[in-house]
Amino acid sequence: MSRYILKRLVMLIPVLIGVTFMVYFILSLSPGDTAAIIAGEGADAQTIEAVRKDLGLDKPVIVQYGKYMWNLLHGDMGVSYSTKRPVFTTIMSSFPNTAKLAFWSILVAIAIALPIGIISATRQYSAVDNVGMVAALLGVATPNFWLGLMLIIVFSLNLGILPSGGMSGWKSYIMPAITLGTGDAALICRMTRSSMLEVIRQDYIRTARAKGVPEKTVIRKHALKNALIPVVTVIGLQFGSLLGGATLTETVFAWPGVGRLVVDSIKSKDAPMVLGCIVMLTITFSVINLIVDLLYAYIDPRIKAQYKKK
Amino acid sequence: MRKRNAVRAAAAALAATMVLTACGGGGGNETTAAAGGDTGSTAAGGDAATSGSGEVGKTDITFAMGADIVTLDPAGQQDTTTSVIIKHVYSTLLDISDEGELVPDLAESYELVNDTDFVFKLREDAVWSDGTPVTANDVKFTFDRAKNMPKTKSNTSKVKEVVVDNEHQVTIKLTEPYAPFKSIVANSNLSIVQEAAVTAAGEAYGDADNAVGSGPFTVKEWVPNDHYTLEKNANYWGEEPITTSITCRVIPEGSARAIALETGEVDLVWNVDPTDCSNIEANSDVKLLSQPSSSIEYLGMNVTKEHFKDQKVRQAINYAIDKQALVDTIVEGRGTVANSYINNTIPGWTDEVEAYPYDPEKAKELMAEAGYPDGFSCQLWVNGDVRTRSAQMVQAQLAEIGITVDISTMEWGAFLDALNAGEHEMFILGWSNGTFDADGSTYQLFHSSNHGATGNRAFMTDATVDELIMKAAQENDDAQRMEYYKELQIYLHDLSPWCPFYYKNDNVGVRADLQGFKLHKGASHYLGNCHYAK
């Protein structure tokens, strides 16, 4: 198992190279002249050229990329084109904020989704099932900005019990985590339900029931564990996308997170900042995926056996 | 800017009140300033300020803006958001008062000794936040540095050299007579920086731990994308601010910003979105302060493109667009139909031209005269939500005179690229005049040397326009300058490279009981006197 983990961590290197390479080229191909944006409104052609030279943007893209990677290997993420601040410190001041928010959102999502999903599956087509499903769908079809602003209007403006935004104390986590969590809850809930339904019909569950194992134990010990694989996949994926894709929620709640940072940097074509964020996100994604894959093995002995074979 | 807000209780200084008009008539431009708290503003007019009197209570103020600052280096910024903090932390040679007048700041007086040489006499008591005196060398350093920084280069392009006459006097020599220069030195990106601090920090200058200014506040901390906090500068040489600390929170979403004000989480909100104004007006806990701003919103036409070469077509479009409907719909009525190309807040604006009335019949006639009785198809390029909305109205209105408009919404980088390359036919943009001088509303936008990226995105090349702009810029007699600008506006109005839409309102929301705040005509509001009563 530890060899497998090591192997996966080594695999991270080509992924990182692939990601940075792809993003670097995409950025340089996408419209919008970095030098012109940095030089600012009203700068003449000479000034723009001077800025271009200053940033090293006059060199071929492959040379720029090489230089970037060389510095990255030496632990230097460079400085932002637009703020001149070191990329690493800027990211480190926003990335943990997003990670914390994503963590609580996923918890909210799981807390809502798993019970509803399981109950729905065990009582398929009952009123509970139908209501749970409609609720879950409401969650996924409600845009984050709408829910977020509505929560602000009700809980901050009308009731005055929660701060409307910013990151200050546990109270400020409540609304953003709910906003993000409900969207993901839908998917996790539906996934749990269908996966449970699938498993419940399997022979070994029938056997367990026939043996006279209490229904609770059947669900908890036999069915749930087997039904969890696709659910864990979805949770892992959603957690990953929360890290980079919570931009709208971060905007509505003035959350100083990395989602806003990435989008702003892409808009201003601030390559070192975009790449820095992407490198951080990629590492986190990959680690999460690894954990998810390891969880498979933990949940499903058959998969564990496969890893051992290798 | 900071010395003139006369809301303080210690109003004795008001006795020394002198509103300085830097642009006095005639040739002699010598101006002097009273030391200490000078320039009292006249009593605040109804909607322009909050009241202020009595005992001072809470003096730590929180306000909200939609975006974060870019840097604390004056020369590294030119956006309105960053200039706010720069104005509180740094000082400029001259400043623009709340009423839009040029007033002394670090320079207690200046004199135009000949057509091109400005002599600035510095205040001898001015010190940096670290206690060392502000010297003529710092001024020279600032301007020399500005000439090489991308965002300040255009502001200092006319500076030939800066000569240090003595410790408290510099002569700035220009390459040619350039009247707007005295307004330009008031621009926040020409704030005077300390040579020692900048040299020590090098490339990294502009962070909370290395920025040194000579303004009424110092930077305590800056957490990017979240907030920054300013504290009273104990060594400040001007009038002591009442506010002890100012915190700015970045709240990107407009409605969330308005709600934060309504719940009392912030005391003041810069730039209230037009759609939120009515909510603030309806809530008695808060108040909306409003004034015309120096921003104009317009439809630009590329005069080098086939259909738009023809002045009649451009005029037809001006007649076909219902500007009042745009004001009512796009900014919820919170703006004024633009009659001209210069904002009505800026000296040099003329009321002698009238906005083209909404007259589709007249427009159709002009189209027929231009040889397009059945209209034509063209492209309209825009960026962002609000301007896409304006574009839809333009599209619907131009359809009435047979012009089929195809709207392309683009991402900012792509949009700028396309406009700078001159591939466009029509576009919608805004322009904010940051210098408070009419030159800032004309030279970059219409002079033939500024095609594309520098600002002339109508790609105008017109000898008369060029000549008038240059004459006005080089004329040191203000009355004569204003004449040139009037002539220029009448000419431009007829030429119609744009269809000017409206002058935007500057909307600021405040807590109803906040005292000591006053709107600045150039939207560079000073918060150093904000406080609550006991």
Added chain:
Amino acid sequence: MATTNNSAAQAGTATKKRGQFKETWRRLKKNRMAMIGLTVVVFLVLISIFADVLFDYDTVVIKQNTQIRLQGPSAEHWLGTDEFGRDILARLVHGSRVSLSVGVVAVSISLVLGGSLGAAAGFYGGTIDNVIMRFMDILLAVPSLLLSITIVSALGPSIINLMLAIAISSLPGYARIVRASVLTVKDQEFVEAAKCIGANNFEIILSHIIPNCMAPIIVQVSLKVASAILSTSGLSFLGLGVKAPTPEWGAMLSGGRAYLRNAPHLTIFPGIAIIITILSLNLLGDGLRDALDPKLKK
């Protein structure tokens, strides 16, 4: 369980296929919720086909009348008017064309592409698995905003490219889900059995593995249609998507954002339209899943 799939394992003849279809339909009909879902889906499709009959495009859908802007629901305008005084109902009806096709097409592209990649990765394992999944990791790490900007600049702004942008950015999700499902079924007896009777890999993936991972896929697909429609709103500012003034649900929703406090109907009605669509698709999806499930045969 190994026996349940035998009919499919020997499948291939046309009569069998028809029989299967009839059987599925028979079982679907018995599911009341699924039939409600189906009815609504058919209704939505009909609306989008006959949109022009219901509301004239030039004189109603894009006609501005700022005199009556931001009005709430009334007898004349059932769902009220938007910021330009246009009828919201008419715009929703016409918007269904774009939104439904964006949702369905974008999801189909990513399902087919992502699903096959995931299936291959899970089935073959080893190097193929590694290469495919690492590539998916790369794709997952590139922000969809950046990807979309690039797609516009490379291929030009259009509705097809909008679908492509949405599809590509959701590829890794499908790949991972299908791969996970494949991992759980590939060692089960019926797959071994198929291998024994000499079925080739492609046949096995197509006729044994894919049908057995239908459950999570159908769930993912029927939900993702919603996010596809919603994401059009975020991308319209990049120049992806429909051009103004063409109505489209996602854009209507985000366009109403500024008016949320004073004219909430601008966002609520497009929201409800999306919810109804998703709800009915999900009801139908669930019913289909049950109807297709070989283990449920009675």
